[in-house]
Amino acid sequence: MKRAAIVAVGILLLTLPGTSATDQWPQFRGPHAGLVPDDPALPESWSETENVVWKAKIPGLGWSSPIVWDDHVFVTAAISAGQEAAPIKGLYDPGDDQGSLKASSAHRWMLYDVDFRTGVIRWQRELHSALPTTSRHIKNTFASETPVTDGERVYAYLGSVGLVAALDMNGKTVWTTNIGAFDGRSRYGGGSSPVLHKDRLYIVNDNNTQSFIVALDRKTGREAWRVNRAETENWATPVVWENELRTEIVAAGTGRIRSYDLEGKLLWELDGMTNLDTPTPFTRHGLLYLSSGYPGVAPRPVFAVRPGASGDISLKGDETNNKFIAWYQPLLGTYNTSALVHGDYYYTLLDRGFLLCHDARTGEQVYGRQRISAESSGFTASPWAYNGKIFLLSEDGDTFVVQAGREFKLLGKNSIAEMSMATPAIVRGSVILRTQSSLYRIAKGARP
């Protein structure tokens, strides 16, 4: 009883409002593309037992990243009625089928609301049940799209069945709509998450049938506009870029990046991405960063784009910049992870376990490939940063802590021995980290 009281007080202290600069984490990578305001309360070391406030089992399989609003932690998962192939860690050649597989049994797609304070599942809703008609890569899941919330509703997108659902914070369905489910060219399943801006929810679905970007009314789910696209697959989440000139929606894709205004009109486009695009575009220092790096092809570009472009801004010939492309690196693109800009530096986390650092404004190399760990299986989660440190979560569940700045220095490793591919949420002094089976809340000084 006494121990329970101490835990309760600990929880109360950890959840006091105003203890951290980041109060909400409403979308994939949070409000600032993985950059978290410094906060001495944030944990810098943890294990399966150290600094763990709670651990919650999440039934099903899902690599959607957790999002947080007030005391609500949302994740999705898909539960199979049968036995499905388990994901295998690492970056590997999956053989003749390129790793694509079909589900063997019917699935139930779930949305979970986990209590931020206690880790108890507050409510869970079955959003859909069916035998998936689309395929997935052996490492992917049927619930890899991260939901998004505005604090009134949580919006879940299930690309494998085409369902978009808005639920209020009590789990009551407000609306649902189906925008179609399609296989992409490689039949690897989905991953591109929805984004919110003002009254609209934006979703990109690039596939082998008819690719599109769609804007839905966030209150009703009604389709405001839909624009067809030429790309055939894509796992990158679009970014709403509010720059000094305008607001635009930028969607990466196979071969080509396109930017749209808020009514779906094409503003500009850029050629040169690889045939598999996963990194999510993001902005910092007035620049838009775009990356694409499937290792089996070249070039694997990173572009830093200035605002105000129109038309085709692709580089010509041997150009490395132009009026709207501030800088270009031909072999810096990543396969799955998104990059991070912290201070003046652009950090690249290569899936095969290297960190590189470039000047965020000029693209000049600060340091080249630095091996993070010879033992790691690979990296898919995107990096995040606070307190002058960069955090790199491997698929093994190890979070490597690296000193930010001009010199590479590995400071430590925090291990949770389970496969991890979701990017954590960081709010109010806590890291919410998802592994294959569980969700962890990690906070300084906590004991489970």
Added chain:
Amino acid sequence: MSFTPAASIPLAIDTIEVQGTHAYLASGKTLTIYDVSNPASPRREGAYTFPEEIWAFTVSGSFAYVGANFFGLGVLDISNPAAPLLRGSLKTPGQAKAPAIFGTKALVVDHMAGLVLVDISNPAKPVSLGEYFVDGYARDVVTSGSLAYAVDSPTGFYVLDLAKPGPLEPVSSLQSGTGLRAVSVSAAGGQGPRLAALTGGGFLQVYDVSNPAKPVKMPPFRTPGGAQRVALEGTLAYVADGAAGLQVVDLAQPSNPTVVGSHKTTTPARDVAVSDSLVFVVTASEVVILRRTP
């Protein structure tokens, strides 16, 4: 050049190597050894099944070094072909694919790490000596003397000197290929320039590697069936050429390759090995043993 079928081994295999009187065939997880001293009547001797898929292997002395996927590098004692015995193994960071040997060192293609250098002086306990990361996906490696020739997909061609002490660093590297997947190199001391022949993207890509520090890329040569793998003997490239079967390409003038022989197979050719006057062509359904006539 013409070819006469001597026999066939009715096995669907992936890759082959022939050393002396024995042919080594890999299919799935299994390496099978055939006695081919009488080419008209190949005889199965023994086999070993690994826990994981075999991507490639090489035979050196009384050992077969096997790239066995996530199992790693397997060291298989083949001194008794009837009963191959696993003597040791080393788990590499990712999928172990193609090994190549120089003395007591193995250079192993690994999908995650690139190239892994392994001390094999104790077959029972191979030890990693270091890695060299390649930008793309490392695909294949061969050695000739102390020099190793490696390719990564999509573009990389690397020459490394395994006799050189210290960290593994290439003597040279070029990023100029197209979808490279496999490499073969002509033996030292032969007539004409020393050549490396690479396949991938349907092309035969030849490099003059007479100066290992400065390989010279020759114009790519498109074979009729889409080159899968190649075996170099002197300046002749024996190409497993998909639906076109076996194609023999004369590289005496490497800037101007010429097809000097061919043999159509009933199913697409996927690998090839040459031993004296015999050519072994791997297809989807069998290994065709051909006698060649100049």
